[in-house]
Amino acid sequence: DIQMTQSPSSLSAFVGDRVTITCRASQSITSSLNWYQQKPGKAPKLLIHAASSLQSGVPSRFSGSGSGTDFTLTISSLQPEDFATYYCQQTYSIPFTFGPGTKVD
Amino acid sequence: QLQLQESGPGLVKPSETLSLTCTVSGGTISSVSYYWGWIRQPPGKGLEWIGIIYYSGSSHYNPSLKSRVTISVDTSKNQFSLKLSSVTAADTAVYYCGRTFGDSNYFDYWGQGTLVTVSS
Numbered sequence: 294d295i296q297m298t299q300s301p302s303s304l305s306a307f308v309g310d311r312v313t314i315t316c317r318a319s320q321s322i323t324s325s326l327n328w329y330q331q332k333p334g335k336a337p338k339l340l341i342h343a344a345s346s347l348q349s350g351v352p353s354r355f356s357g358s359g360s361g362t363d364f365t366l367t368i369s370s371l372q373p374e375d376f377a378t379y380y381c382q383q384t385y386s387i388p389f390t391f392g393p394g395t396k397v398d
Numbered sequence: 399q400l401q402l403q404e405s406g407p408g409l410v411k412p413s414e415t416l417s418l419t420c421t422v423s424g425g426t427i428s429s430v431s432y433y434w435g436w437i438r439q440p441p442g443k444g445l446e447w448i449g450i451i452y453y454s455g456s457s458h459y460n461p462s463l464k465s466r467v468t469i470s471v472d473t474s475k476n477q478f479s480l481k482l483s484s485v486t487a488a489d490t491a492v493y494y495c496g497r498t499f500g501d502s503n504y505f506d507y508w509g510q511g512t513l514v515t516v517s518s
Contacts, residue, residue: 294461294462325502325503327504329445329505335510336494336496336508336509336510336511337445337494337505337508338508339504339505339506342499342502342504342506343502343504348506380444380445382445382447382504384502384503384504387458387459387460387461388447388460388461388462389447389503390447391444391445391446391447392444393444394444394445
Protein backbone atom coordinates (compact mmCIF):
# COMPACT_ATOMS: atom_id res chain seq x y z
CA ASP A 294 0.00 0.00 0.00
CA ILE A 295 1.07 3.59 -0.57
CA GLN A 296 1.48 5.37 2.75
CA MET A 297 0.40 8.99 3.02
CA THR A 298 1.70 11.36 5.65
CA GLN A 299 0.59 14.91 6.43
CA SER A 300 2.22 17.74 8.29
CA PRO A 301 1.51 19.29 10.57
CA SER A 302 -1.04 17.08 12.32
CA SER A 303 -2.65 20.23 13.69
CA LEU A 304 -2.16 23.95 13.46
CA SER A 305 -3.56 27.04 15.05
CA ALA A 306 -4.34 29.97 12.81
CA PHE A 307 -6.31 33.17 12.68
CA VAL A 308 -8.79 34.48 10.18
CA GLY A 309 -6.89 36.03 7.33
CA ASP A 310 -3.80 33.85 7.75
CA ARG A 311 -2.20 31.99 4.87
CA VAL A 312 -2.26 28.29 5.73
CA THR A 313 -0.16 25.57 4.11
CA ILE A 314 -0.59 21.84 4.66
CA THR A 315 1.83 19.29 3.27
CA CYS A 316 1.12 15.74 2.13
CA ARG A 317 3.79 13.20 1.22
CA ALA A 318 3.40 9.82 -0.48
CA SER A 319 5.67 6.84 0.17
CA GLN A 320 6.23 6.49 -3.58
CA SER A 321 5.49 8.53 -6.67
CA ILE A 322 1.78 8.98 -7.34
CA THR A 323 2.26 11.40 -10.26
CA SER A 324 -0.58 13.91 -9.79
CA SER A 325 -3.16 11.46 -8.43
CA LEU A 326 -3.74 13.38 -5.23
CA ASN A 327 -6.97 14.79 -3.83
CA TRP A 328 -7.77 17.05 -0.89
CA TYR A 329 -10.89 16.91 1.26
CA GLN A 330 -12.23 19.11 4.04
CA GLN A 331 -14.20 17.57 6.89
CA LYS A 332 -16.13 19.35 9.60
CA PRO A 333 -17.29 17.57 12.77
CA GLY A 334 -20.23 15.26 12.19
CA LYS A 335 -20.18 15.84 8.44
CA ALA A 336 -19.03 13.92 5.40
CA PRO A 337 -15.78 15.00 3.79
CA LYS A 338 -16.05 17.54 0.99
CA LEU A 339 -13.84 17.42 -2.10
CA LEU A 340 -11.72 20.54 -2.51
CA ILE A 341 -8.98 19.68 -4.99
CA HIS A 342 -8.50 16.75 -7.37
CA ALA A 343 -5.55 15.78 -9.54
CA ALA A 344 -3.25 17.73 -7.22
CA SER A 345 -4.23 21.18 -8.44
CA SER A 346 -7.71 21.16 -9.99
CA LEU A 347 -10.21 23.13 -7.97
CA GLN A 348 -13.52 21.31 -7.58
CA SER A 349 -16.53 23.21 -8.88
CA GLY A 350 -18.02 25.50 -6.26
CA VAL A 351 -14.93 25.57 -4.04
CA PRO A 352 -13.65 29.07 -3.23
CA SER A 353 -10.56 30.18 -5.09
CA ARG A 354 -8.67 30.80 -1.84
CA PHE A 355 -8.02 27.05 -1.87
CA SER A 356 -5.23 25.84 -4.12
CA GLY A 357 -3.15 22.71 -4.51
CA SER A 358 0.23 21.99 -5.97
CA GLY A 359 2.81 19.27 -6.30
CA SER A 360 3.52 16.05 -8.14
CA GLY A 361 5.40 12.84 -7.56
CA THR A 362 5.61 12.45 -3.79
CA ASP A 363 5.20 15.94 -2.34
CA PHE A 364 2.01 17.98 -2.36
CA THR A 365 0.68 21.13 -0.77
CA LEU A 366 -2.75 22.53 0.03
CA THR A 367 -2.81 26.28 0.55
CA ILE A 368 -5.57 28.46 1.92
CA SER A 369 -4.63 31.98 0.91
CA SER A 370 -6.72 33.80 3.49
CA LEU A 371 -8.33 31.64 6.16
CA GLN A 372 -12.03 32.25 6.65
CA PRO A 373 -14.12 31.30 9.72
CA GLU A 374 -15.79 28.46 7.79
CA ASP A 375 -12.39 26.93 6.97
CA PHE A 376 -11.70 25.66 10.48
CA ALA A 377 -11.87 21.92 9.86
CA THR A 378 -9.77 18.82 9.32
CA TYR A 379 -8.11 18.35 5.94
CA TYR A 380 -7.24 14.99 4.40
CA CYS A 381 -5.19 14.12 1.35
CA GLN A 382 -5.92 10.94 -0.62
CA GLN A 383 -3.93 9.18 -3.30
CA THR A 384 -5.84 7.59 -6.18
CA TYR A 385 -2.80 6.22 -7.99
CA SER A 386 -3.10 2.64 -6.84
CA ILE A 387 -5.56 0.52 -4.89
CA PRO A 388 -6.14 0.80 -1.98
CA PHE A 389 -6.73 4.53 -2.38
CA THR A 390 -5.25 5.58 0.94
CA PHE A 391 -5.80 8.75 2.92
CA GLY A 392 -3.41 10.79 4.98
CA PRO A 393 -4.02 10.98 8.74
CA GLY A 394 -5.47 14.48 8.55
CA THR A 395 -4.51 18.01 9.57
CA LYS A 396 -6.76 19.82 12.00
CA VAL A 397 -6.93 23.58 11.54
CA ASP A 398 -8.19 25.37 14.63
CA GLN B 399 -28.83 17.52 -7.42
CA LEU B 400 -27.34 14.11 -6.78
CA GLN B 401 -28.02 12.73 -3.33
CA LEU B 402 -26.82 9.55 -1.63
CA GLN B 403 -28.33 8.07 1.52
CA GLU B 404 -26.98 5.21 3.59
CA SER B 405 -29.34 2.87 5.40
CA GLY B 406 -29.00 -0.20 7.57
CA PRO B 407 -28.69 -1.40 11.15
CA GLY B 408 -26.81 0.81 13.53
CA LEU B 409 -25.86 -2.09 15.79
CA VAL B 410 -24.30 -5.38 14.73
CA LYS B 411 -23.16 -8.22 16.95
CA PRO B 412 -19.57 -9.47 16.82
CA SER B 413 -18.98 -12.24 14.24
CA GLU B 414 -22.10 -11.25 12.31
CA THR B 415 -22.38 -9.50 8.95
CA LEU B 416 -22.72 -5.75 8.58
CA SER B 417 -25.07 -4.80 5.74
CA LEU B 418 -25.61 -1.31 4.42
CA THR B 419 -27.39 0.08 1.37
CA CYS B 420 -26.79 3.35 -0.42
CA THR B 421 -29.72 4.80 -2.34
CA VAL B 422 -28.88 7.24 -5.12
CA SER B 423 -31.36 9.92 -6.13
CA GLY B 424 -31.18 12.79 -8.58
CA GLY B 425 -29.08 10.74 -10.99
CA THR B 426 -28.60 7.28 -12.39
CA ILE B 427 -26.24 4.70 -10.95
CA SER B 428 -25.86 3.31 -14.48
CA SER B 429 -23.76 6.23 -15.69
CA VAL B 430 -20.68 5.16 -17.63
CA SER B 431 -18.59 7.90 -16.00
CA TYR B 432 -18.70 6.86 -12.36
CA TYR B 433 -17.91 4.20 -9.83
CA TRP B 434 -19.77 4.01 -6.53
CA GLY B 435 -18.03 3.22 -3.29
CA TRP B 436 -17.69 3.01 0.46
CA ILE B 437 -15.36 4.68 2.93
CA ARG B 438 -15.40 4.33 6.71
CA GLN B 439 -14.16 6.37 9.64
CA PRO B 440 -13.77 4.93 13.16
CA PRO B 441 -14.82 7.40 15.86
CA GLY B 442 -12.19 10.10 16.25
CA LYS B 443 -9.95 8.59 13.58
CA GLY B 444 -9.12 8.97 9.91
CA LEU B 445 -10.68 7.74 6.68
CA GLU B 446 -10.33 4.24 5.25
CA TRP B 447 -11.19 3.38 1.64
CA ILE B 448 -13.23 0.16 1.50
CA GLY B 449 -13.96 -0.35 -2.19
CA ILE B 450 -15.81 0.69 -5.32
CA ILE B 451 -18.18 -0.85 -7.86
CA TYR B 452 -19.19 -0.01 -11.42
CA TYR B 453 -22.79 -0.32 -12.56
CA SER B 454 -21.80 -3.42 -14.52
CA GLY B 455 -20.75 -5.10 -11.29
CA SER B 456 -17.00 -4.75 -11.71
CA SER B 457 -15.53 -4.06 -8.28
CA HIS B 458 -12.28 -3.26 -6.49
CA TYR B 459 -11.64 -3.78 -2.80
CA ASN B 460 -9.13 -2.77 -0.16
CA PRO B 461 -6.88 -5.83 0.18
CA SER B 462 -6.96 -5.48 3.97
CA LEU B 463 -10.71 -6.13 3.92
CA LYS B 464 -11.06 -8.13 0.73
CA SER B 465 -11.70 -11.48 2.37
CA ARG B 466 -14.67 -10.04 4.29
CA VAL B 467 -16.13 -7.41 1.92
CA THR B 468 -18.69 -7.63 -0.84
CA ILE B 469 -20.03 -4.62 -2.69
CA SER B 470 -22.96 -5.17 -5.02
CA VAL B 471 -25.15 -3.01 -7.24
CA ASP B 472 -28.86 -3.06 -8.07
CA THR B 473 -29.43 -0.80 -11.06
CA SER B 474 -33.19 -1.39 -11.00
CA LYS B 475 -33.37 0.22 -7.57
CA ASN B 476 -30.55 2.74 -8.15
CA GLN B 477 -28.80 1.29 -5.11
CA PHE B 478 -25.53 -0.30 -4.16
CA SER B 479 -24.72 -2.24 -1.04
CA LEU B 480 -21.92 -3.17 1.33
CA LYS B 481 -21.59 -6.41 3.22
CA LEU B 482 -18.78 -6.90 5.74
CA SER B 483 -18.62 -10.31 7.37
CA SER B 484 -17.19 -11.53 10.67
CA VAL B 485 -17.21 -8.07 12.22
CA THR B 486 -15.38 -7.12 15.38
CA ALA B 487 -15.29 -3.98 17.50
CA ALA B 488 -12.60 -2.68 15.16
CA ASP B 489 -15.25 -2.37 12.46
CA THR B 490 -17.18 0.19 14.50
CA ALA B 491 -17.19 3.30 12.35
CA VAL B 492 -19.18 5.85 10.42
CA TYR B 493 -19.71 4.35 6.99
CA TYR B 494 -20.01 6.71 4.03
CA CYS B 495 -21.16 5.90 0.54
CA GLY B 496 -20.11 8.04 -2.36
CA ARG B 497 -19.65 8.54 -6.07
CA THR B 498 -16.20 8.42 -7.62
CA PHE B 499 -15.43 10.12 -10.86
CA GLY B 500 -14.10 8.05 -13.73
CA ASP B 501 -10.46 7.06 -13.80
CA SER B 502 -9.57 9.78 -11.32
CA ASN B 503 -11.41 7.94 -8.56
CA TYR B 504 -11.96 10.90 -6.27
CA PHE B 505 -15.19 11.01 -4.27
CA ASP B 506 -17.15 14.01 -5.49
CA TYR B 507 -20.50 13.23 -3.85
CA TRP B 508 -20.96 11.69 -0.40
CA GLY B 509 -23.79 10.40 1.71
CA GLN B 510 -24.22 11.85 5.18
CA GLY B 511 -22.75 8.74 6.78
CA THR B 512 -24.18 6.20 9.17
CA LEU B 513 -22.65 5.01 12.43
CA VAL B 514 -22.42 1.26 12.80
CA THR B 515 -21.47 -0.04 16.22
CA VAL B 516 -20.27 -3.61 16.70
CA SER B 517 -21.24 -4.77 20.16
CA SER B 518 -22.99 -7.64 21.84
